[in-house]
Amino acid sequence: MSEATTLIHSEIDYDADGKQTGFLRLPHSVHRSAYGWLPVPIVMLKNGDGPTALLIAGNHGDEYEGQVALSKLCQRLQPEDIRGRLMIMTMANYPAAHAGLRTSPIDDGNLNRTFPGDPLGTPTEMIADYIENVLLELCDYSFDFHSGGSSLVYPATALRRRGETPEVDAKLEALQTAFDAPYGFIFAGSGESRVSSKACERKGVLNMMTELGGAGTVTPEILALAERGIYRLLHHIGTLPGYEPDAARGCRLMEMRGPEYFVYARDEGLFEPYVELLDEVTAGQPAGAIHHPETPWVPPTICHFETDGMAICKRIPGRVERGDCVFHLATDIDR
Numbered sequence: 001m002s003e004a005t006t007l008i009h010s011e012i013d014y015d016a017d018g019k020q021t022g023f024l025r026l027p028h029s030v031h032r033s034a035y036g037w038l039p040v041p042i043v044m045l046k047n048g049d050g051p052t053a054l055l056i057a058g059n060h061g062d063e064y065e066g067q068v069a070l071s072k073l074c075q076r077l078q079p080e081d082i083r084g085r086l087m088i089m090t091m092a093n094y095p096a097a098h099a100g101l102r103t104s105p106i107d108d109g110n111l112n113r114t115f116p117g118d119p120l121g122t123p124t125e126m127i128a129d130y131i132e133n134v135l136l137e138l139c140d141y142s143f144d145f146h147s148g149g150s151s152l153v154y155p156a157t158a159l160r161r162r163g164e165t166p167e168v169d170a171k172l173e174a175l176q177t178a179f180d181a182p183y184g185f186i187f188a189g190s191g192e193s194r195v196s197s198k199a200c201e202r203k204g205v206l207n208m209m210t211e212l213g214g215a216g217t218v219t220p221e222i223l224a225l226a227e228r229g230i231y232r233l234l235h236h237i238g239t240l241p242g243y244e245p246d247a248a249r250g251c252r253l254m255e256m257r258g259p260e261y262f263v264y265a266r267d268e269g270l271f272e273p274y275v276e277l278l279d280e281v282t283a284g285q286p287a288g289a290i291h292h293p294e295t296p297w298v299p300p301t302i303c304h305f306e307t308d309g310m311a312i313c314k315r316i317p318g319r320v321e322r323g324d325c326v327f328h329l330a331t332d333i334d335r
C-alpha cells in the first residue's frame, strides 16, 4: 500500500448493516466546478456475518451487460436476502461509463491497465487505488464483469486465472463452474500487473471475470446468462442462501496458449471476415480480407489464422488499422 491515502470520500459506511446507496466522491476541481466531485455510484448491502464480495461493472465504460445486470441486482436485492456484505459498483470508471467509452475522456485512463493506481494521481488512477487499497482490503471475493465492448464480441464466457496453489486453483475453478457460462477461459499468470485480477491476487481475494457479449450493446440472451450467473455465484459463496439454482448446463473450458491465437490487421482498410464467432478454424486458413476502397485497384490484404482453434472473439467495426485485433482463438483446455 502506498504511503499516501485516498482523497476519495465514501458516502457509504462499510460497517453498517442494511442497504446503503450513494457515491464515492472523487475530488475534481475544474473550471466549471471549483469544489466539485465525480460521482462514482456504489451500493452496499450488509446483513450480519458472512463473506464480503465486491461486484464491479463499468471497469471499461462501453461494456454494458454488467452495468445493466448489476443495476437490476441493486433494484432487486434487500438486506434480508443476503448474508455478509455485498458491495456493487455499476460504473467503476464513472467518467468512461458515463461517456460510453472504454477509457476515461478526462485522463484517457484505462482502469483495467491502471492497478494498483495512485491515490494522488489522475481520476482513473485514484479509482484504481481506491478499489485495490480500500475496497479489496475488505473483500473475500471480487467479480469483474467485462464484455467485448465497442470493438469486440465474445460468447458468454467466465474467466479465471490459474491458482497459485492447488487449493486456490480449486476455489477459482469452483467460482467459474458456479457461474455456468457456456464457455470458460483460463489464463496463465501473465506479466500484466495492472489488471483487476492481479489486484485481487495481490490482496488474496478470490476473483472471477467475464466476457459477456459486447458489440457496444446488450442482448436478452447474454443478459439472461449474466443475471443467472451472478445469482449462482452469490449463492455458491454463501451470500444468497435462499436462491435455488437450476441444474448446471456445463461450461466448455478453453485456453489461449500463445500469441499465435491472435489475428491482427496487417494493413488499414475495410475488413471482410471469412468466418463467424464460434467457428472452428485451422492453421493457414484465411481469416478475412482487408479491402482498400480508397484504391479499389489495389488487391485486398488477406489475414490468416496461425493455429487451429475456435473463434471466441471477433472484431466489430468494419474499418481497421494495422495492429487491430480482428479475431482471437481458443482451444479446449489441455490438463
Ligand code: ZN
Pocket (backbone or CB within 6 Å): 059, 060, 063, 112, 146, 147, 149
Ligand atoms: Zn473490459
